[in-house]
Amino acid sequence: MPTENLLPLLLGVAWLIPLVSFVVILFFGPRLGTHGKGAAAVATTAIVTSLAMSLAALVVWLAAHPVSSPADGSHAEGHAATTVEEPHREGASVEFVSFSPKAKADGAAPVGAHGPAGAHGDEHHDDAHHDQAHHGEPHGAAHGDGSHHATKPPAYTGDWYTLYAGGSLRLSIGWYIDSITVLMFVVVTFIASCIHFYAAGYMHDELHPVTDSEVQLAGGGNFTREGRFHRFFQALSLFCFSMLGIVIAGNLAMVFVFWELVGICSWFLIGFYFERHSASTAANKAFIVNRVGDFGMLIGLMALWGGLGTLHFGESVNPATGGLQPGLFELVRPEQNHYEQQVPAGLVAFSAADQVAGLARGNGDSAAVHQEVIKDVPGWRQQGYGRWLLFIAGVGIFCGCVGKSAQVPLFVWLPDAMEGPTPVSALVHSATMVAAGVYLVGRFFPVLTPDVLLVIAYTGGITLFIAATIAVTANDIKRVLAYSTVSQLGYMMLALGVGGWVAGLFHLVTHAFFKSLLFLCSGSVIHACHTNDMRKMGGLLKVMPYTGWTMLVGCLAIIGAGVPFVVGFSGYYSKDAILAQGLLFARLNPQHSILYLAVAGGAFITAFYMFRLWFMTFAGKPRDQHVFDHAHESPRIMTTPLVVLAVLAIVAGWAFPGGLGVNGLLEQSRPAGTAAGLTTAELLGTITIPAEHDSHASDIHVTATLTAFVTALAGVLLAAAMYLKPVISPAAVAAAVRPAYSFLVHRWYVDELYHAIFVKPTLALSKLISGFDRQVIDQLINGLAWVARRLAGIDALFDRIVVDGLVNAAGTLTWNAGMELKRLQTGRLRQYVMFIVVGTVAIFVLATLMFRTSLAG
Amino acid sequence: MLIAVGTVSVAHYLIVGAILFTAGIACMAVKRNALGVLMGIELVLNGANLNFVAFGSSYLAGEGRASLGLDGEVMALFVILLAAAEAAVALAITLNFYNNHATVDVDRADDLRG
Numbered sequence: 001m002p003t004e005n006l007l008p009l010l011l012g013v014a015w016l017i018p019l020v021s022f023v024v025i026l027f028f029g030p031r032l033g034t035h036g037k038g039a040a041a042v043a044t045t046a047i048v049t050s051l052a053m054s055l056a057a058l059v060v061w062l063a064a065h066p067v068s069s070p071a072d073g074s075h076a077e078g079h080a081a082t083t084v085e086e087p088h089r090e091g092a093s094v095e096f097v098s099f100s101p102k103a104k105a106d107g108a109a110p111v112g113a114h115g116p117a118g119a120h121g122d123e124h125h126d127d128a129h130h131d132q133a134h135h136g137e138p139h140g141a142a143h144g145d146g147s148h149h150a151t152k153p154p155a156y157t158g159d160w161y162t163l164y165a166g167g168s169l170r171l172s173i174g175w176y177i178d179s180i181t182v183l184m185f186v187v188v189t190f191i192a193s194c195i196h197f198y199a200a201g202y203m204h205d206e207l208h209p210v211t212d213s214e215v216q217l218a219g220g221g222n223f224t225r226e227g228r229f230h231r232f233f234q235a236l237s238l239f240c241f242s243m244l245g246i247v248i249a250g251n252l253a254m255v256f257v258f259w260e261l262v263g264i265c266s267w268f269l270i271g272f273y274f275e276r277h278s279a280s281t282a283a284n285k286a287f288i289v290n291r292v293g294d295f296g297m298l299i300g301l302m303a304l305w306g307g308l309g310t311l312h313f314g315e316s317v318n319p320a321t322g323g324l325q326p327g328l329f330e331l332v333r334p335e336q337n338h339y340e341q342q343v344p345a346g347l348v349a350f351s352a353a354d355q356v357a358g359l360a361r362g363n364g365d366s367a368a369v370h371q372e373v374i375k376d377v378p379g380w381r382q383q384g385y386g387r388w389l390l391f392i393a394g395v396g397i398f399c400g401c402v403g404k405s406a407q408v409p410l411f412v413w414l415p416d417a418m419e420g421p422t423p424v425s426a427l428v429h430s431a432t433m434v435a436a437g438v439y440l441v442g443r444f445f446p447v448l449t450p451d452v453l454l455v456i457a458y459t460g461g462i463t464l465f466i467a468a469t470i471a472v473t474a475n476d477i478k479r480v481l482a483y484s485t486v487s488q489l490g491y492m493m494l495a496l497g498v499g500g501w502v503a504g505l506f507h508l509v510t511h512a513f514f515k516s517l518l519f520l521c522s523g524s525v526i527h528a529c530h531t532n533d534m535r536k537m538g539g540l541l542k543v544m545p546y547t548g549w550t551m552l553v554g555c556l557a558i559i560g561a562g563v564p565f566v567v568g569f570s571g572y573y574s575k576d577a578i579l580a581q582g583l584l585f586a587r588l589n590p591q592h593s594i595l596y597l598a599v600a601g602g603a604f605i606t607a608f609y610m611f612r613l614w615f616m617t618f619a620g621k622p623r624d625q626h627v628f629d630h631a632h633e634s635p636r637i638m639t640t641p642l643v644v645l646a647v648l649a650i651v652a653g654w655a656f657p658g659g660l661g662v663n664g665l666l667e668q669s670r671p672a673g674t675a676a677g678l679t680t681a682e683l684l685g686t687i688t689i690p691a692e693h694d695s696h697a698s699d700i701h702v703t704a705t706l707t708a709f710v711t712a713l714a715g716v717l718l719a720a721a722m723y724l725k726p727v728i729s730p731a732a733v734a735a736a737v738r739p740a741y742s743f744l745v746h747r748w749y750v751d752e753l754y755h756a757i758f759v760k761p762t763l764a765l766s767k768l769i770s771g772f773d774r775q776v777i778d779q780l781i782n783g784l785a786w787v788a789r790r791l792a793g794i795d796a797l798f799d800r801i802v803v804d805g806l807v808n809a810a811g812t813l814t815w816n817a818g819m820e821l822k823r824l825q826t827g828r829l830r831q832y833v834m835f836i837v838v839g840t841v842a843i844f845v846l847a848t849l850m851f852r853t854s855l856a857g
Numbered sequence: 858m859l860i861a862v863g864t865v866s867v868a869h870y871l872i873v874g875a876i877l878f879t880a881g882i883a884c885m886a887v888k889r890n891a892l893g894v895l896m897g898i899e900l901v902l903n904g905a906n907l908n909f910v911a912f913g914s915s916y917l918a919g920e921g922r923a924s925l926g927l928d929g930e931v932m933a934l935f936v937i938l939l940a941a942a943e944a945a946v947a948l949a950i951t952l953n954f955y956n957n958h959a960t961v962d963v964d965r966a967d968d969l970r971g
Contacts, residue, residue, distance in 0.1 A: 827967030829894065833885045 003064040004156045007057055008175045011185055012160065014053035015248050018241040021046035022234055029230035035207045036230030040200040043233035047193045047240055054185035061182045065154050067664035152339070152672040153178055157250050157314030157327070165319035168309035174250030176313045178669040180505060183662065184247045184439060187509055190648075191431040191516045192240045194641035196233075198520050199423035201637035202527060203232055215275045223275055232272060232421065239265040243432040247439065252301055252311040252328070252397075255440060259297070259400065263290050266433050270420040282416035289413040293403020300396020303389055304328065307347035313443070329671065332390070332447045339673025341449065345377045347386035347393075355380065387449070391683055394452030397444055398459075405437025405489045408463040412751055415482040418532075422523030425478060429485040430516035435508055438492045442505045445496065446671040451683045454592070457497025457585075461598040464490025466748055468605035472612070473744040476532045477522045480613045484558065485515055487602060491578055494595060499689040500581030501674055502666045506653070507574035509662050513652045514557035514571060517645035521551035524638055525617060528631040534616040536624035543631045546639040548618040550646040555614050557649040559607040559712045564705050572708075573653035573663070575603065580695035580704035587700075588688040600707050607715025615723035870911030878904030891951045891961040895944060902940045906933040
């Protein structure tokens with residue numbers, strides 16, 4: 001089976017299996033095994049099967065598209081060679097437009113047939129496919145005249161099922177598969193598998209009725225409920241399905257659908273202990289804050305759809321004409337334009353609506369007007385029409401990502417989401433929910449203008465700094481990790497914003513491994529200590545060696561530890577790439593060099609708080625003897641995933657022989673035209689987005705690597721000085737900078753601020769409205785009801801007296817008559833005879849009197 | 858109504874029938890014995906039969922009157938037949954009544970009193 005059919009089949013099955021598991025547990029959950037224990041088996045089997053499918057897809061992908069050349073994308077090789085001169089740089093100047101990445105090796109051309117009607121249909125096993133355009137998209141090799149500048153990355157796109165087709169809009173369930181899709185499938189299913197195994201151990205309490213010590217009943221005592229083991233795995237399966245749906249989605253509408261599904265799943269899982277007030281509040285908060293971002297996303301979707309009439313990433317069938325319609329990427333970066341970004345004609349004409357209307361007034365023939373508009377579009381584009389619209393579209397989509405990926409100003413939900421069970425935190429924070437935002441920015445990258453990228457970079461920079469500073473003072477082990485996640489997501493966003501497409505997504509992948517590891521380790525600690533408070537821990541390494549050492553690996557990975565230029569943990573590679581890109585960006589745009597400071601400063605703070613966490617938890621003397629005595633290593637089903645993830649946290653960034661590695665794989669799908677840098681002076685001043693390959697240049701690279709190493713080392717040393725060998729007393733430091741300390745303890749007062757400017761006014765307004773409701777509307781309705789009651793009373797009176805009276809009178813009359821007549825019937829035979837005689841005589845007499853004349857006649 | 862003495866006319870028969878009828882009615886009204894009441898009924902029926910026969914007799918019909926043929930006699934036969942049937946039923950009722958109440962006094966038979 002050719003690759004373009006095999007990949008959607010494999011990934012489609014991998015995507016749907018968790019849904020099957022969800023449905024099975026939904027209907028048969030409590031009946032699976034004792035107390036629903038079998039639910040874990042069902043869900044785990046499903047996700048492991050998905051993982052197998054994803055790995056198969058990865059193999060298929062690599063068979064069709066071998067990672068091109070070790071020197072091309074592999075960061076690690078670059079490190080090994082210390083100073084690799086990029087072989088294909090055309091001149092040392094940073095006028096990036098002329099820069100061209102190496103064309104894909106010849107063997108990399110995908111097998112896909114491009115578009116023609118005859119090319120599809122023969123290989124399908126499923127009739128539902130027949131109306132779908134189904135084509136492997138582009139060809140790496142020779143691409144017409146413009147091919148020396150840029151190539152389109154290999155991607156496969158198509159639709160499984162059309163939900164709606166009308167006008168030029170087509171909403172469908174489809175796929176867009178390139179190397180990020182395949183990579184994300186492997187990452188998501190792998191981490192989810194580990195978490196499923198871990199959760200089977202972690203959640204065992206839920207197999208029996210649970211007494212929730214955090215829920216006090218009014219009558220004293222604690223709340224006891226049935227275990228919800230199966231329900232946990234049910235939501236977990238749906239979560240995986242939703243996330244995979246985002247990853248495989250072939251169009252933005254489908255992304256949005258699964259985006260919301262991820263939202264509702266997070267609501268289920270964060271609110272898993274929904275009897276606890278804090279948990280239900282946190283679930284609502286996560287959901288509502290995400291809705292705020294999604295509102296922006298809807299605006300972005302509408303801007304794109306209104307102007308372009310399509311939401312597909314790649315080519316799709318136009319329902320109006322039946323022909324092929326270019327996708328968003330092609331529209332924004334057309335092949336004729338050498339994949340350079342331009343405002344699509346649709347958006348230009350959309351925002352130049354006045355001019356179009358003017359043309360239409362002067363000319364009655366719509367076809368002629370159409371021609372005229374097409375002729376005028378380049379001119380309008382020069383005048384800047386549509387730029388704002390494209391900016392709004394980009395920022396709008398990014399708004400959704402801000403919500404999902406917990407960026408400033410919508411990051412407040414994520415620390416509260418710690419109320420969910422720890423495996424959920426691990427899943428939310430590594431492979432699923434928060435990854436979705438970064439993934440979408442990466443996926444949508446070709447459409448984002450430099451202005452949007454600047455917005456993204458600043459958002460990421462501010463986020464990483466704020467979150468990192470808050471993490472420094474947090475004492476709840478999970479909250480430290482939560483803020484570290486927010487901070488790392490800021491890193492990714494910043495990397496994407498400064499043009500580091502591979503760097504950002506690379507960090508997404510490596511972060512997924514070490515952050516899930518860190519969370520599972522923290523879960524193991526909490527499982528053992530029954531507390532989240534690090535101030536009660538200490539010295540746990542002795543009793544929990546597996547957890548302690550694997551967590552150390554996670555900490556080293558997140559701070560990007562490594563021997564400079566030789567080898568390191570996974571974070572070392574991805575964080576260096578971000579630093580290098582940030583440094584390059586700062587050099588080219590001195591007015592934005594604060595971004596680099598944020599990155600470098602963030603690296604220092606990250607190292608400090610991560611090792612603060614580790615030292616407080618595992619090193620030193622036990623702070624609370626009771627907790628320490630109680631602690632124990634977790635069962636094997638929980639430690640095994642830790643070890644597996646620890647190995648991956650080390651090696652995920654490595655490039656193996658042949659360039660095989662995350663970096664090389666990502667490099668394959670670098671959006672067409674983004675390899676070169678870009679200088680613009682559009683809406684937000686002059687911005688130069690540097691080409692990512694230039695960050696591998698030795699001067700930038702060495703500086704960045706050394707900066708990363710020194711800052712991380714400084715952070716670790718400071719943490720050691722304060723918490724391992726108390727040279728500096730943390731309490732003294734806190735006392736010395738009391739205002740700043742309390743500012744950080746209160747998390748920059750962001751929650752208080754939001755409470756004051758959003759929650760309180762909303763509550764006041766709702767109070768006002770409910771007051772109006774109660775005073776005016778309720779009174780009005782009560783008055784109406786009163787009148788109606790009175791009227792009904794009169795009606796009832798009439799009924800009772802007149803109508804009932806008549807009926808009763810008739811009845812009484814008949815009754816009385818009957819009672820009177822009854823007396824005639826004496827039962828005495830002789831009396832009857834007398835009656836007969838008298839009657840006969842009477843009739844005779846009457847007849848004689850009345851009919852006298854006739855008788856006489 | 859004048860009755861010519863010496864010739865027997867329908868009117869004589871009617872007088873006899875009326876007497877029979879009245880005697881029967883009186884018997885029904887006066888007798889407390891159920892059998893006496895039944896006898897009274899027979900008398901009433903016979904009074905009626907006499908009228909039928911008298912009206913139906915071509916012998917008794919006056920000159921120029923169209924004869925009724927045998928209609929009267931046939932009617933009388935029907936009445937006799939019905940009287941027999943009625944007597945059978947009535948006697949059965951009486952016997953049953955006697956069985957239940959050990960008497961045939963009709964004044965005691967007021968079970969159907971309203």
